[in-house]
Amino acid sequence: MTRIIPSRYELLAPAGQPDCVRAALNNGADSIYLGMKALNARRNAKNFDYSQLKETVEYCHLNGAKVYLTLNTIAFDEERKQVIETLQQACELGLDAVIVQDIGVASLVKQVAPELRLHGSTQMSIHTRKGAEFLKEQGFSRVVLSREMSLEEIRDVAKAGIELEAFVHGALCMCVSGQCYMSGMLGGRSANRGMCAQPCRLPFSAGAPGRCDLSLKDLSAVQRIPELLDAGVYSLKIEGRMKRPEYVAAAVSACKAVVDGNQPNMEVLQSVFSRSGFTDGYLDQKLSPQMFGVRSKEDVTAASAKLLKQLENTYQKPTARIPVWMKFQLKSDCPSQLTLWDQDGNQAHVSGVVPETAKHVALTEEKLQSSLGKLGGTAFYLKQFQAELEDGLSLPVSVLNGMRREAVQQLEQKRSAIHPKTFFPIKESKIPLTPPKITSLRVEFERFDQIPLEFMDQFEWIGLKLEELSKYITKLAPWKQKLVVIPPRAMFGIEQQVIQQLEILKQQGIEDLLVQNLAQIQIGKQLGYRLHGGFGLNIANSMSIAQLEEWGFQDCVVSPELTAKQMKILKSSLPCGILAGGYLPLMLTRNCPIKNQKTCRQCKRQSWLTDRKGKRFRVACSDGYSEIYNSDCLWIADRIDDFTNISFFTLKITLETPEQSREMVQNFLQKQKIELPITKGLYYRGVL
Structure with missing residues (x-):
């Protein structure tokens, strides 16, 4: 396999809790996406409070990673103030982007936080070029594509000239994201509000009772990352903010292996979490019963304690992610000087003591690099070392170590410093109530x-x-x-x-x-x-x-x-x-659940799903998609x-x-x- 140039892609990992951030970054993620305690599509995850979010932004920016905040639900009028407060916090902490579903929330972002990049959530149901073009015209910098798209359809959308983000691993909803009303209608827990109860994982049978004909296997297109990038995808997204850190570690490391030109360990990935295996059927539009699966007892027990411990160990220590350059100057009768800088223009400078004349062994460039280049336990690795060194001089090793530690600390502080974005307070809307009309x-x-x-x-x-x-x-x-x-x-x-x-x-x-x-x-x-x-x-x-x-x-x-x-x-x-x-159509699906039991000729567009309570839900197909209607x-x-x-x-x-x-x-x-x-x-x- 060929190594992919880093500038051509972004590896985007989920973080439903702080430990997932370390699991993602220490295994090679370039960016993370997360939510605060409300107003996000995974409200049942642990998520982040303000102080945790601040620490996360500092840690990610230190490590050269971006942080995207999910505001990817519909909002009600009574939540408007909360949306504004969340955007103010995002600006205060200098987040890199917000991911939104609600067009009203998007308009609010442009008013109060215009420096925040706007990413269109997959909940916006964008699956065609015109949809992507529209978001681009509205000031969005990126669109998260619907999971149901084929490679050729992705290639066409890429012509819109907007950054594309696509899921490469994680759970597959049966319904096109943003168009599911089943959880809300049947149980009062809205998928558009981050509270989906996952009714599609329960028995809904197109034939024999008890079958789960709405439950898809998890997506895994990890091994097809080169094809996705070739089709125009930039951001490779892993689903899983409800998952534990070990899952994040396994998924990120598998994706990282592919972009580095190596073979991913799919066995580990499947052991950590799967539903009877994986599918990538949408990419080729090979829609079949083989795309469906449930989480079996074997799936649950596949992740052994030993495996989970191995994955946990991958993120316990910092990973050197950031290249740095170092220059050391040592001249008689002058304080020693150490300069450390990164590729982003951050620089640290430390002045040390005046060197002594060497009594036994003088310092050499090799000895200096050996001592000063010890950057283990930090986010840095030494890319290049320069020395301006007069002969016959010496410094204690303790002095060199102290100068290195101080330079590293300075650079860490500069990289992790919060850079707030401008926030513009907004007055309450004065739009009048709609006057009563003849209905x-x-x-x-x-x-x-x-x-x-x-x-x-x-x-x-x-x-x-x-x-x-x-x-x-x-x-x-x-x-x-x-x-x-x-x-x-x-x-x-x-x-x-x-x-x-x-x-x-x-x-x-x-x-x-x-x-x-x-x-x-x-x-x-x-x-x-x-x-x-x-x-x-x-x-x-x-x-x-x-x-x-x-x-x-x-x-x-x-x-x-x-x-x-x-x-x-x-x-x-x-x-x-x-x-x-x-x-009411409760689901809009591209994969017809009836095909698990019948052919199109047998169905004649008149079929039903039966749930565990015996209620029947009509399924009708047209224009290449299916709609599942409420029983009542x-x-x-x-x-x-x-x-x-x-x-x-x-x-x-x-x-x-x-x-x-x-x-x-x-x-x-x-x-x-x-x-x-x-x-x-x-x-x-x-x-x-």
Whole structure:
């Protein structure tokens, strides 16, 4: 294997606790990412308080490593002050970047902490070139790619000209990150809030009872790092902020072995943690049942006490990571001089005593280098030594050692010094509360035959999937002004095809686009569409709504994880709506779980998963992805008066027959209940 030039990559390690920082750096990581006690996607990890974070920044910067702070969850309005305080602390400590999911939080970073680099979290669901281009235009310096992408898709996104970060090892969620509502809906623990309960690891069977058909093996693309770098990835990310330090040590050392041109020890890596082995199936789009696995008893017991102790020993002592240059001057009748410097421009200088005339053996350059070059136990190793030395002079070894220690201490202090970034205090927003409006009904249809044309006059607008609208636009011509095109929620490998179809519809007079992901903002703007925000944008606070308004949106559907009470305090001049009826997609997946038991021909796009309680969850596929729908129908027709700050209600018709669709529309217009197992969603329960 060929050694990879260090400037071509970054090895990024997780740190869920302080010990993980040492495990990462002493095994070769270039950067770490971590979270404070709240507002991050791993709130169940130990995480870091302010003093621990300060020590970590000092330690990492001493060792030439960067520190990225995760603010990668959606935030509620009541947390705005906490977000600002966290950003102020990040500036005080001179962190190198913040990783964000929430577009409102991102806008706040740009206002109060413009010197902090912005990294777009994988929770932003970026998986196409247009999505990456959009983040670049918004001032992001890096995007963390969706885990489901192929090498060719990554190569295409790299053309956007923004730094790419990709996962190379760690847990694989079944759902595209940022689009999972299963944990929140079923148990009140939101994956978008860092509290995922991992229901996908529980039995959800596509066939025989008890199977775990949502549980993927862990990703390991460690041996394919050269291919990822060749595709345009810069930052090689290891997942695992919930894992112990020994896991971090094993994963980092395996990745480091590859970039150094050596073979990684995959046996050790699998012993530390796996779920029936590893998979890299997404990179080649070889999606199969072999990608699925559970954590077996053998997996749990594979990490022996002896192995864990060996891994622990790898990070108990400092590793020499930083090259330094040293110059020593020794002249008669002058104080001895030692200068120590690094490649970043930091310099230490120590003056010693005046040398004596040697009585027995004079100092030589070799002896000086042998004594002064003893940098063990520090972050430094000697790259080059220079000596300006007059003959016949001597200094006690204790003096030389003291000068070396003082120079090292000076350089350590300079390297670890905190360099705060500018923080701009912000006044509270004065955006007025949205005035009460006459509420309207909007309906999103999966298929043309679901549209009850006799009710068209009572809809503010209707949305129809891109393929269906393209096919039936002539039949819908009388209502063209009410039509909104709904593009695919995921566009893996089909972005250009979607753009072409949208361009044709625009030429045919369709003016409105329901934006399902950030890439579609870029696409919609370039094609001249009026933009409407869909639920997948995870709009959960007034800051995000204001950001959409700044981008020219007409309105938006707020997050289904908000409560009715939280909606009442949203501040916005942009009309906001909610999903009010229909089966909510709990997961958006690229790997169809039904294929564990059936072929596509056997499935006919009509299959279910059954959980351990016997509840059935419909799975439907289109456009190269699958959606897993809630077992119960969301229905609040009889409670719409509770949503006084909401301008419109959206019915989402997906699985229904034409007759069922007509009945749902009629019952909603009459504010009646329906004869189905129903749920009020999270509008009264909320999420953690």
